[in-house]
Amino acid sequence: MKGSMAQQPHEIVWTLTNAVVASKSLYVVAELGVADYIADETMSVKELASACAADPDGLDRVLRLLAAHGIFERHADGYRHTEASRLLRSDHPMSMRAFSRMMGMPVIGATFGQLEHSVRTGSPAIQLVAGNGLWEYLEGHPGEGEIFGQAMTGKAAADIAAVLGAYDFGRFDTIADIGGGRGHLLRAVLDAVPTAEGILFDLPDVIETLDIDRDRLTARAGDFFVDPLPTADAYILMEVIHDWPDAEAAAILSAIRRAASPGARVLIIENVLGDAQSDPRGHTLDVIMLAVTGGRERTGNQLEMLLEDTGFADTAVIDTAGPMRIVEAVAE
Numbered sequence: 001m002k003g004s005m006a007q008q009p010h011e012i013v014w015t016l017t018n019a020v021v022a023s024k025s026l027y028v029v030a031e032l033g034v035a036d037y038i039a040d041e042t043m044s045v046k047e048l049a050s051a052c053a054a055d056p057d058g059l060d061r062v063l064r065l066l067a068a069h070g071i072f073e074r075h076a077d078g079y080r081h082t083e084a085s086r087l088l089r090s091d092h093p094m095s096m097r098a099f100s101r102m103m104g105m106p107v108i109g110a111t112f113g114q115l116e117h118s119v120r121t122g123s124p125a126i127q128l129v130a131g132n133g134l135w136e137y138l139e140g141h142p143g144e145g146e147i148f149g150q151a152m153t154g155k156a157a158a159d160i161a162a163v164l165g166a167y168d169f170g171r172f173d174t175i176a177d178i179g180g181g182r183g184h185l186l187r188a189v190l191d192a193v194p195t196a197e198g199i200l201f202d203l204p205d206v207i208e209t210l211d212i213d214r215d216r217l218t219a220r221a222g223d224f225f226v227d228p229l230p231t232a233d234a235y236i237l238m239e240v241i242h243d244w245p246d247a248e249a250a251a252i253l254s255a256i257r258r259a260a261s262p263g264a265r266v267l268i269i270e271n272v273l274g275d276a277q278s279d280p281r282g283h284t285l286d287v288i289m290l291a292v293t294g295g296r297e298r299t300g301n302q303l304e305m306l307l308e309d310t311g312f313a314d315t316a317v318i319d320t321a322g323p324m325r326i327v328e329a330v331a332e
């Protein structure tokens, strides 16, 4: 909601209860690609509806709701972009279109329909929807795997700039990105450090469909619970540790420790839970992990304990200009 008018208690409950309506509207508009049909001028609802094969009245009503949240601007002659709706364009360098499509994917929607299971049992609700978990599901559904990869890449664009601004990667000769997805972070790091070589490690279906500049970048397919990891001076893990419960998170860090020489650094790059209980972003991610992956967001102390238990020392938590923090530790 626009503006900063404090809400009454019943309005807080009403708004949150109905948040799913705006979220689903955003998903549908992203799915239809509405933002791609709006350039710099206002587009009439009729033109938009015909371009994306929608009913003009239905489309107008969801767009009007999104405009109330600052996504698109409604005028007498149609809709115009705002800074937020531009992010739904597929060609925006920081496009969030795939992220909205990903969170609305039927497998994610059905998982949240089973959230009570996670709350009652502590187990990821996705087990009731896709028994072998998210990663196997994406492997078997390449269309959705593609949307997931695009979502990670698009949403990370701002985070990557903040990470590069906060940490000096120039001291490393070899950098391994473990669970690095499409390699967007590693590519950006190698572009910033022209002397460094990079190794991207991820599951075979991700590596097979990789479309990235391979200059000084080697891609290696494998499973970090089974296969040996590469030797490197630094290991990046962006939004990987939070995907897993403690035992699996420790197994990934132990695999890195086995591959690393003493003195090598591990860099866990993700949201770190702080004391700000009123900021719902980290807690939102935490509940997504509870239901979808079985992982969790962690405090700096929890990450430090995981690192110490798996052979790393001198943990430091480094802020970035964005929501990510860098938790650095040294292989003993």
Ligand SMILES: C[S@@+](CC[C@H](N)C(=O)[O-])C[C@H]1O[C@@H](n2cnc3c(N)ncnc32)[C@H](O)[C@@H]1O
Residues within 6 Å of the ligand: 135, 152, 153, 156, 178, 179, 180, 181, 182, 201, 202, 203, 206, 222, 223, 224, 225, 237, 238, 239, 240, 243
């Ligand atoms: C949340 S994504 C993060 C991707 C990337 N680091 C980023 O921040 O955009 C987690 C990544 O872990 C990978 N992954 C999951 N299980 C894995 C496994 N057993 N071995 C290797 N990679 C795995 C996924 O394929 C995915 O690319």
